[in-house]
Each structure stands twice: as structure tokens, then as C-alpha cells.
Amino acid sequence: MFRGLSAFPPTPTDAEGTVQAEALSRLIDRLATAAVDSIGLLGSTGGYAFLSREERRRAVEIAREAVDGRTPLIVGVGALRTDAAVALARDAKQAGADGLLLAPVSYTPLNDEEVYRHFLAVAGATDLPLVIYNNPGTTKFTFSPDLISRLSDLPTVAAVKMPLPAGGDFAGEIADLRQRTPPGFSIGYSGDWGAAHALLAGADAFYSVVAGLLPKPALALTRAARAGNADEAARLDAAFEPLWTLFKQFGSFRVMYAIAAELDLFHAAPPRPVLPIPDEALPRVAAAIEALEG
Structure with missing residues (x-):
């Protein structure tokens, strides 16, 4: 479940935050x-923080029916309160999740002990394997190697989803984490424009935003990099570059809604207060997609 390409789709909703069942199912x-290795439902790209508990459970039920056992379903259960995250974890299991993804969402800045106890409670709420979601750009909390090591000793904590390393030393960071974590513990990365480098350096998984809507080119990139084919991975990564530029300029969350509309997969605005990308940028989205699918 925590190897290869994990695709994170948006969650189409109406203006009131009700999940559009038919669109999500599609x-x-x-x-x-497309045979991605797993699906990351209700991650940051899936806008979990904008949805009620009821709609989050309904999204899992819709996805479970649509996936029909073909691909493991990893469900985000982040919430401000520990008791809320525990309830979401139990909901996800009951609705058919295969694994969980947990970010330490906060308003008050958290310390290591608070995050450890938060994970201890959520990891103990079900028997599902859990991914540590290290997403400091959103949560403003950075997991230290020591904290990741400590959490990896919990029976159900099976993987970590890392941000791109500031200095670009994927190999060094992966080697350090492997020394600190049990055998078989999965080390994966998000930050799509660094995926090829991470996988070539030995990362186990690519937790991908773009794969949520463009799974075939993302799979090609993943397979080339995991096979150690650096030249092919570089060629495919270069084809993605116009899209990476848009992600960096406007934020991948906003750009994904534009991609969905361009591909006629669904038509919905991002949840407010988030605004769509400017109309004048839409031709660049179309051109970026054509470069990948042409």
C-alpha cells in the first residue's frame, strides 16, 4: 500500500460543502x-479541512464503492482536536478505508510531545496502518527525525509522507530515516516537482497531487524513476515542468480545479475562501496538459 504511486484526487463539492457523489466516483x-498503487482520499488536495465529519465519511463510502477492491484506499483523518481525529479514524475504517493518513492540524503551535500523544491516540483507535503526514507548509509543524523514529515504534504507524528536503539531499535524508525506523517502514515524498529525484534516491513512494487527475503520465514518471532510469525520468519530469511552474505560482490545490474543468472531469470552484486561478492563466493549464497527453 505504501509503495509506488499514491494518487491524491480533489473532492468535488458544491458551494455548501456537499460531496458530489457522481463526480467523485468517476x-x-x-x-x-489506471492502476495507481494507492489512492489518497481526503488529503490536502482533497480539501479534508473544508468538509464536515458527515461528508468526510460519505466521501469514503463513495470511494470505497467506486474502487471496488481494485486499489488500496488511504484516507486522511486530520483534525484540530484529538478526539475528532480519533472519531474520523474510526469512521474511515467502518466506511472501508485500507489505511490512514494523519497530519497534526493545529491553531495553537504544537510541540513534539503533543504531536506524539495525538498520534498515539489516533494510531490506537483502529488496526489500520497509518502514514505520518509531515506537511509543515500547511500545518506549520515539522517532524524531527527523532519524532519520526519514536512514532515508527507504534504498532500501526507504517510510513511517513515527507516534504521535499530544503537542501535537496534526498539520499542523505532517506539513509538517516532508515537507520532510525524499523525494517519495512515506508519513506515517501510529496512535492510533485521533486518526485523523480526522491524516487531515484531510493524513496519508497510518491504521494502525488497531479496523479489525482493525470494518473497515466504520473505513473510513467514513477515507474521510470523506481526502475533507476534517470534519463527517462528526467525526460518525463521536463514534460511536467509547465505544470510544476503553475503549481508553484498558484498552489497545486487551485490548479487542480482548473485541470479538472479543462479535462471535463468535474466543474466546481475551490471551497471558499480559496479562489480559482485567474482566467488569464487557464490557457497555460490547457497547454501544460496537452504537453503531457499529446
């Missing part, structure tokens, strides 16, 4: 048909 079927 997205999940598209990913399972």
Missing part, C-alpha cells in the same frame, strides 16, 4: 482503472 474509477 475520479476514483479513473485512478483505479
